Amino acid sequence: MAKTLNVSILGYGMMGTVRAVAYEAVARYYPSCPIKPVLYGAYTYTDGEFAAANEVGWKASKDLDAVIKDPECDYVDVCLPNAMHHDAVMKAIEAGKHVFCEKPLAVSVDEAREMMNAVEAKPNLLNAVNFIYRRCPSNVLARQLVKANRFGKLIEARSFYNQSWGGPDTPYSWRFSKTGGTLGDLGSHALDMLYYVTGMRPIELCAMQATHIKERKVPSFVGSDLEARMKRGAGSETEDVKMQAVETDDATRIMYTLPGGAIGSLECTRNAWGTENTHGYELYFENGAIAWNYDDVNYLSIYDAKNPERGWSRVLSNRGDIGSYASFADGHMFGYRDFTVNACYENMLKIAGAEEVAPIATFRDAYDVERTIEAVRNSWENRCWVKLADFT
Ligand SMILES: NC(=O)c1ccc[n+]([C@@H]2O[C@H](COP(=O)([O-])OP(=O)(O)OC[C@H]3O[C@@H](n4cnc5c(N)ncnc54)[C@H](O)[C@@H]3O)[C@@H](O)[C@H]2O)c1
Incomplete structure (x- = not known):
């Protein structure tokens, strides 16, 4: 049986929603995937997002730090506005979580360099960016x-x-x-x-x-x-x-x-x-x-x-x-949602130590x-x- 991995999505706007569907589809599209992502937590900003995330059974919260540091969470997926990527990613790396981050990774080269150096110092963690x-x-x-x-x-x-x-x-x-x-x-x-x-x-x-x-x-x-x-x-x-x-x-x-x-x-x-x-x-x-x-x-x-x-x-x-x-x-034919499932699937392959289909960003x-x-x-x-x- 595939190992499971608890995924928390940070930001439940357009990309957070697309991504939620994709993680659920990984095990269905790719039954041999060595790791099965399980939707666990969500950081939500508005009342509407909070209610929607609760409705689908997530552990939703408006406290970003609490979602990132939750010991049950293994992997964070950063779907926040660009200016919030750096803070969320640095906290996730510090807490030892795998990180998949939306593009652009950061809002300045200084931020991006800091994020890259921090994650490369922890080679056991996934560092991936959604250049879909x-x-x-x-x-x-x-x-x-x-x-x-x-x-x-x-x-x-x-x-x-x-x-x-x-x-x-x-x-x-x-x-x-x-x-x-x-x-x-x-x-x-x-x-x-x-x-x-x-x-x-x-x-x-x-x-x-x-x-x-x-x-x-x-x-x-x-x-x-x-x-x-x-x-x-x-x-x-x-x-x-x-x-x-x-x-x-x-x-x-x-x-x-x-x-x-x-x-x-x-x-x-x-x-x-x-x-x-x-x-x-x-x-x-x-x-x-x-x-x-x-x-x-x-x-x-x-x-x-x-x-x-x-x-x-x-x-x-x-x-x-x-x-x-x-x-x-x-x-x-494939479309945007399929590419997103592929991205989530390949992140799981990489975490499992298997080769991704094509190089992850x-x-x-x-x-x-x-x-x-x-x-x-x-x-x-x-x-x-x-x-x-x-x-x-
Ligand atoms: N890879 C792609 O193809 C692709 C496509 C679209 C967007 N993106 C990226 O995804 C990220 C999110 O984009 P989106 O389109 O989902 O945006 P969005 O505005 O639809 O969602 C952003 C999320 O952050 C929340 N948020 C907004 N302002 C906030 C604030 N001040 N404090 C806390 N939370 C706040 C929103 O409520 C929502 O949950 C961006 O970095 C964007 O560049 C990537």
Whole structure:
């Protein structure tokens, strides 16, 4: 029989909810998983979240420290706003808990470094960050092709992560505070994906940032960011509507150089009407190209320049021979929830000492993303190119 492990989820907003479903599904999707995660505790912030967590039988509490330090808890899953990650993670490491943390790991490179050093000093603990798109077989395949040098040297790269929910009617939430901007929110995923698939980090970069909407209505309710987004236009209805200044970027653009001479660009925004979760990349090599877009998540597009017919191949990646994820049957498509189950499953494998299906993003990987974010901000503030090596 599989060993069990008590999981406590910190934050029961959008990601906390997705994650709760995923842990319950691990043993069903993956009956041979050596460890069975059991939902044990939850840190909840609002009365509604507290009631909902109690309803499903969790040990819910509004006391974050008590949830983390509970001796029955083996593993914490940090689904809190970005600014709360550092404190929660440091306390969890101190208390000897395995840690799975949402991205971005931290809100500064100093915080990320401290978290990485603390957890690496306790090698028996899991340290994983939810760069979820690694768990999608299309990206597992892309990484395999690059590693196998299938199309030769990389010469150009383009990454994008565009959404549209950040229009002027969306009320203020933590995502518009200094620690919640688009670069850390969406850009961090696009950076991790670039690093994961190519294995490369930029040498130099130059960036631009913009805040299109300078202030937003303060919502008339207390709730999660998801609720704020669902209630677009639902700020205070009174005459004296309170406004709050936006402290962060709505959009970021980055240009960079990579080892070996490749050049690339990355864009992320919450203000691209017509996109919802348009995340992807195009990689151009000497002898071909690879492209992925979340809008067509189960396919990887491959172009072989040596093929006399030319033309793109749209390759179905939801197959048992790519990444050995539970797909039940080839072509029975995966979505975001499945990737989340895969992530939770692979965390269990890693804790059990087994090899994960594809490399989990560690705190060290997330630290690399965080120092890139710091470099991007510095480049825009000083209107200059910067070297990534100067940000450690
Ligand atoms: N990996 C992904 O694909 C992905 C997707 C979305 C969000 N995220 C990350 O997940 C984390 C949570 O995001 P979310 O979308 O679930 O946010 P959310 O706002 O829906 O939920 C955040 C949780 O924290 C609580 N909270 C909010 N303000 C608080 C405060 N001041 N004090 C204490 N608790 C507070 C909320 O009530 C809720 O329980 C963030 O770090 C975000 O970047 C990751």
